[in-house]
Amino acid sequence: xxxxxAALIGAGLAAIGAGMAAIGVGNVFGSFLESxxxxxxxxxxxxxxxxxGFAAAELLGLLAFVVAMILIFVV
Amino acid sequence: MAADAGKVDPMKQFxxxxxxxxxWDIAGFNIAFTNxxxxxxxxxxxxxxxxxxxxxxxxxxxxxxxAVETFTGFIDDMLEANIGxxxxxxxxxxxxxxxxxxxxNLLGLLPVGIIPGVHAFTFTSHFTVTxxxxxxxxxxxxxxxxxxxxxxxxxLFVPHGTPVPMIPAIFLIELFSFMIRPFSLALRLFVAxxxxxxxxxxxxxxxxxxxxxxxxxxxIVALPSFALMVAxxxxxxxxxxxxxxxxxxxxxxxxxxxxxxx
Numbered sequence: 001x002x003x004x005x006a007a008l009i010g011a012g013l014a015a016i017g018a019g020m021a022a023i024g025v026g027n028v029f030g031s032f033l034e035s036x037x038x039x040x041x042x043x044x045x046x047x048x049x050x051x052x053g054f055a056a057a058e059l060l061g062l063l064a065f066v067v068a069m070i071l072i073f074v075v
Numbered sequence: 076m077a078a079d080a081g082k083v084d085p086m087k088q089f090x091x092x093x094x095x096x097x098x099w100d101i102a103g104f105n106i107a108f109t110n111x112x113x114x115x116x117x118x119x120x121x122x123x124x125x126x127x128x129x130x131x132x133x134x135x136x137x138x139x140x141x142a143v144e145t146f147t148g149f150i151d152d153m154l155e156a157n158i159g160x161x162x163x164x165x166x167x168x169x170x171x172x173x174x175x176x177x178x179x180n181l182l183g184l185l186p187v188g189i190i191p192g193v194h195a196f197t198f199t200s201h202f203t204v205t206x207x208x209x210x211x212x213x214x215x216x217x218x219x220x221x222x223x224x225x226x227x228x229x230x231l232f233v234p235h236g237t238p239v240p241m242i243p244a245i246f247l248i249e250l251f252s253f254m255i256r257p258f259s260l261a262l263r264l265f266v267a268x269x270x271x272x273x274x275x276x277x278x279x280x281x282x283x284x285x286x287x288x289x290x291x292x293x294x295i296v297a298l299p300s301f302a303l304m305v306a307x308x309x310x311x312x313x314x315x316x317x318x319x320x321x322x323x324x325x326x327x328x329x330x331x332x333x334x335x336x337x
Contacts, residue, residue, distance in 0.1 A: 048153070048156060048157060048324060051320065051321055051324055052324065052328070054317075054321070055263060055321045055324075058267070059259055059262070059263050062262065062263060062266035062270065063262070063266075066262070069269075073086065
């Protein structure tokens with residue numbers, strides 16, 4: 001297999017990471033909504049933490065995207 | 076990999092082009108006025124206009140003043156919640172940071188491309204720009220931390236109640252997670268903006284190529300892609316707001332670490 005093809009396959013595999021981050025972000029918001037419906041009074045106070053969790057989960061997906069971009073355009 | 080002729084190159088939109096002063100050099104570095112600099116200037120001008128228009132300090136605020144006060148109140152509340160009383164003095168910095176990123180993200184989404192020869196440019200999709208913003212936040216954390224706590228600032232890396240044998244390992248891990256902060260801060264904003272814009276351009280190439288090929292591909296490919304593009308554009312407006320908010324939020328959290336240690 002030539003190097004270019006391997007790099008493109010690698011970039012495609014990196015997309016799995018983006019999908020995993022989607023699961024993570026969905027998990028963050030899903031759990032928040034679940035517990036916010038149980039105790040709506042406490043929900044507003046936790047919005048900061050919600051977005052911290054979102055940012056942490058999203059970052060890893062973005063890293064996967066960076067890996068894909070590096071494989072396509074740099075390698 | 077260069078795009079074929081006639082195809083949409085999704086990376087073309089990030090190209091930095093000098094507008095004036097291609098040969099302005101300082102110590103071997105070119106300082107031409109680029110499209111990136113132009114859009115930064117536009118952002119600053121619009122932001123200034125927005126703020127001055129809303130700072131009339133009327134007792135009964137009009138709509139404009141209400142909009143500005145909503146934003147200032149939002150940042151004020153965020154710092155109050157995350158840092159406490161000491162957070163008030165960081166309102167100017169975090170507010171400028173938030174508004175600058177927000178305006179930049181939203182301006183980059185403006186459909187000014189319909190005017191021939193004009194291209195919207197999202198400078199927050201460049202690591203150099205977001206990197207400088209992140210380093211700014213990080214250096215404020217360092218300066219405040221060492222100013223307030225001196226050498227005790229290093230206790231930030233050893234949380235309370237760490238068992239003594241674990242201290243070296245915990246110290247290294249915490250130090251690493253601390254040093255990685257400016258990178259993760261800058262990377263998050265830059266990649267989120269870049270990914271969205273690449274996605275929009277890829278979809279636009281589906282629309283253009285599909286519509287040019289035949290009636291069948293217009294119906295099957297181009298129209299659904301166009302509908303998806305509209306939806307993704309709406310999502311991008313949301314992302315523009317969220318990323319600006321996350322940048323400001325994380326900055327305030329990091330400043331909280333510097334103010335109060337653990």
